Amino acid sequence: MFYKYALKSLLYISVAGGLLAGTAQATTDAEIQRLGKDLTCVGAEKAGNAAGTIPEWSGKWLGAPEHVDFKGTGYHPIDPYAGEKPLYVITADNLAEHKDKLSEGQLALFAKYPDTFKMPIYPSHRDFRFPDSVCDVTLKNAKSAKLVDDGEGIEATTGGIAFPFPKTGLELLWTSSFFTYRPWSEELVSDNMYVLADGSRTHGQLKSANLALFLKPGNEGPTTGPSAYFLNVTNLPQRDRGEVNTGLEYFNHKKEPRQSWRYDPGTRRVRQAPEYGYDMQFPGSGGSITVDEVRIFNGSGVRYDWDIVGKKEIYVPYNAYGIHNQDISYDELLTKGHVNPDHMRYELHRVWVLEGNIKKGYRHLYGKRRMYVDEDSLLMLMGENFDARGQLWRTSMINYFYAYEAKTWQAGVGLYHDLLAGSYLAFNLVNEQKSAYTLNTGKIKAGNFGPEAARRLGL
Template sequence: MNIFKLSLLNCAVSLALLSAGAQAATVDASKLGTELTPFGAEKAGNADGSIPAWTGGLTKAPEGWAPGHGDPYAGDKPLYSIDAGNLAQHEAELPPGQVQLIKTYPGYRMDVYPTHRSCTFPDQLAQRTREFAGQSRIASDGWQLEQAPGLAIPFPMPQSGVEVMWNYKLRYMGKGRRVQASLLLREKSGALSEFKQWDYEYYPYNDPAVKSPADSGGYEAKLLYDVLSPSSRAGEMYLVHGYLDKPQDSWIYFPGQRRVRRAPSFAYDNPIAGTDSLFFVDQLNMFTGALDRYDFKLIGKREMVVPYNSYRLVDKSNKYADLVGQDYLNRDKQRYEKHRVWVVEGTVKADKRHSFAKRVFFIDEDSWALLHVDMYDAKGNLWRVQEGTLWADPQLQACTNFEYTSYDLIARRYIADYFTQEGEVLDLTAAQEGRITDKMFNPNELRRRGER
């Protein structure tokens, strides 16, 4: 290769690296609020009308509605159902994981309802997303967040898979919330096991005072779990610090010892205690933790049938024994709609390891929430399938999600996590109204809470 050609090649490589680390050259902020929603989704509906235009979302609560009580779309009837009998007709609009669940479990079906684009965000977030559009950057390592303002969608017009993943990780869910939630699984005997706890969550990045990652102290999230049952584990507490630039730190309080200890293994594909190795740490909340072990490829955007407006499932009139069947969740309580989703493929880097050699993420264009994940082993076999929930909360002026499931296709068992139906508290504005504060989320506070 001559010197001239080598120089051109070096220039091309440099330009590619620059485009991967910055968005400023490709973002047209004038599209936000016109061609696109203020948050980066396509504003128009689709060609056949099965996905309507976005008209602002569900910003006012129907009379009598509260989180966990009522369904704004209770009058809707299913347009059609997808099951083993008509799967071939609808397979193209489903993630592979849903196809496999239908093929694997007799009676598994998906009831598809009219699409409601109910998701929105606060006005201030819309303003800041447009103001700072094009200013967020990915670091030269290809995954760290080098620059991004708080209370904004960092990459409203993403150019890469890792940018979509950061939109998911920093999506607005309020500044903090507290809830009584349960992890549930059916034993092989059919018995229902429940692990109930208080969950306290704090999101420093959902603050307009944050101008860059340094302003948040490098934190993505702070989480505190206070175990209520079973009695053998009651009083245990777990503190997790999620960071923007490294794996999370975690601590455990053991009530019998009255001591706080570091938990260095609470990350990546380490199994979560009490789940029979059916569930890894970084499967929490659909996906959590550092992005450093995967290369993220942006496959594109697709129209797909996904869980949406899950009010019937999350309603507090439900009982866990009725929801959690032996092989899958009660299908009468599930609602699916057709929406546009970003599809991102994560493949383990050559110099890293993870039990899931590949993950495929399906992320809602309106809310940036993760609605479905397919997980593959090193041989390319589909191993686990996760699906989430999503519902609009007019009090929060945003869509939120709690309940999600993880199906292990090899073990033929599943986990139902973050279920709130039988919990006494579902408080989505706890931080805004001072019921939780940043001071709660440190090891000394963990010890103090345990000893009181």
């Protein structure tokens, strides 16, 4: 039932307005000429929708707007739209009026929690833009970027969007999960709260660092060498305190698979973790999410066949500053079944709908994946994961906000709902931390990652 409602109004169009069948096609000169004209420099439609409920893209702000008192990185996000009130609130009572603009996962949450789940709908805004360097690189990639090795690798120019005119599911997957434009370094201590069906909580906490030097301004160039580094040190739960997971990513998952190492405080040894990713349990999540589920999807997509279903207008978490407010305690935010809806912000936007179905001969906890990709940022905002029988099992959303210091969007708290268990994980919470997301400082280097770094941290 939910699937029928969620996909009823999908528009089978490409971002350029042509028929989309999911087969590989070359980007045309006519499409490229539209970048920066009726399309943004990364391929989104500048025009609003006919109903006027999605505004025209303005791109009027690069970095912090003049009216925002931005003090620098590491502070909790400041809302440029503070004071706005919801246009209306979707509840179980008026759901029928809005179901054509809701995802299957959202409909499932209404069905699971009809008395408490609701969605405050705010005015839609499209005011932030990418730096000019991102536009320049994206134009180059529109002409020459390509996937290699059966879609397991990419050859493109770093520092921009890979495929502003995605023709296949794999092109959209690479663009939205890996080769979009995000902060090039990130440091934070975050809380991960696993909320059980009865409302009780399990507290996890990670000290994390991520580095993607290929995104650092001035590093534009070919896709060679490591693409990114990651490090997670477990602070909580106490039984796992001191565990270190670190690794490297590459531009070709087939030729150079992800490398990862784990320091075990019990044995005081560092061991390589083969095939870290896919449906392995993410550290500190209590088994509630898989490694490749963080930020909706990450890593190799080799286990699935990917297809672009189309583009759709739906309500998505957007300009999500309020949920990170340090004045909101976890007790207030983390209510039974789902987070307190009063602290969520949803807007109507156009999104790509991307689906992956498990390939014959491959295995994964999820037999099917569905992602919703924002047309303006080309980031995955929401996801749905189905079990082997085709039943919707888990639904997730990432609360992105525009990070002024990085001049791009930053992934904030992720919400991962287990519809069968009635539990959810609030991931990357910073409300009760002294500092929030510390971005693009230049303080972390490649030497802060890998097996030697894990040994040093484990001593």
